[in-house]
Amino acid sequence: MTKHLRPLRGPDEIDLFNTLPYALNAEVAGDVDAGRRRTGWLWVALDDGRVAARAGFWAPAGDDEPMLLDIFDVAGPADLEVGVRLLETALATLPGRPEFTRFVPAGWRDDPGVRREVELRMNALQRTGARLFVERLRLEWDPGTPVPPDTGRLRFRPPSGAEELIGLMTRVLDGTLDAHGREELTRMTAAEAARRQYDDELARYPSPREWWRVAHRPDGTPAGFVIPAHNGYNPIIAYIGVVPDLRGHGYIDDVLTEGTRVLAGQDVPRIRASTDVGNAPMAAAFTRAGYRVFERQIDMVWR
Numbered sequence: 001m002t003k004h005l006r007p008l009r010g011p012d013e014i015d016l017f018n019t020l021p022y023a024l025n026a027e028v029a030g031d032v033d034a035g036r037r038r039t040g041w042l043w044v045a046l047d048d049g050r051v052a053a054r055a056g057f058w059a060p061a062g063d064d065e066p067m068l069l070d071i072f073d074v075a076g077p078a079d080l081e082v083g084v085r086l087l088e089t090a091l092a093t094l095p096g097r098p099e100f101t102r103f104v105p106a107g108w109r110d111d112p113g114v115r116r117e118v119e120l121r122m123n124a125l126q127r128t129g130a131r132l133f134v135e136r137l138r139l140e141w142d143p144g145t146p147v148p149p150d151t152g153r154l155r156f157r158p159p160s161g162a163e164e165l166i167g168l169m170t171r172v173l174d175g176t177l178d179a180h181g182r183e184e185l186t187r188m189t190a191a192e193a194a195r196r197q198y199d200d201e202l203a204r205y206p207s208p209r210e211w212w213r214v215a216h217r218p219d220g221t222p223a224g225f226v227i228p229a230h231n232g233y234n235p236i237i238a239y240i241g242v243v244p245d246l247r248g249h250g251y252i253d254d255v256l257t258e259g260t261r262v263l264a265g266q267d268v269p270r271i272r273a274s275t276d277v278g279n280a281p282m283a284a285a286f287t288r289a290g291y292r293v294f295e296r297q298i299d300m301v302w303r
Helices: 011-017 025-034 077-091 112-127 162-172 179-184 190-200 251-264 280-288
Strands: 004-007 042-047 050-058 068-074 099-105 131-141 155-157 213-216 222-230 235-242 271-276 292-301
Touching: 004 077, 011 025, 011 042, 011 050, 042 077, 050 077, 068 077, 068 112, 077 112, 099 112, 112 292, 131 179, 131 280, 162 190, 162 213, 162 222, 162 235, 179 190, 213 251, 222 251, 235 251, 251 271, 251 280, 271 280
Parallel strands: 068 099, 235 271
Antiparallel strands: 004 042, 042 050, 050 068, 099 292, 131 271, 131 292, 155 213, 213 222, 222 235
């Protein structure tokens, strides 16, 4: 039977879109209201009124083009073909192909049922030309978790302005283990990548910039920075880094502790962060600071 592939006709169809389960369902209506999603970016494949597959795109509020494909589901293995056709149809309406991202259980490979479901979805994306880009750890700090004491090795203050922070961001890209950062450096200079991230991400957070911290040694030598923020969903450690010539001294622990302390002082319900599975030093720092892995994230790209 021919499936009907189309975007939603309006907000009154969000419940239809949410027929298939996923953690982001609870955010879809609010994202539409806030301008982070449009009903024209929320696609369904209907089989006699049943949602056989769906795809949803997301962008920062106000952007005209999606940044992420962050919702893609099929009702079951028998719907894989229509899921592939839905992806191809929806992607063909866009000027480019945004990155795909999916939250999965922390131990998804250890549960045969969950593993089959994740691999089914990845197979559908691969058939449209996507490839695995990186797997990331999603971390969470819970209130009541002890914050390590200040060692006194570093001093902290808000950045003097955008240029100081962008300069430090440029420096920490040297030797980065972050897959997205490394990929950007194949297409642009470190300074260009830092300014782009500042403009497109950090400057758009609604939380106070007074939370941001530059770290320096007692003699004034810059050591790094941390960006505690709120992304509209959760308090987060948005970005953190230590300058290359001071790595290996454990300063990342001091910088992360300061960022955690800033957010904990706001009486937040949680703090979230993420890092690549392959960035073992950063993952270890989060563990030492009391963060736990609560999920993983699969990122796939078409480039």
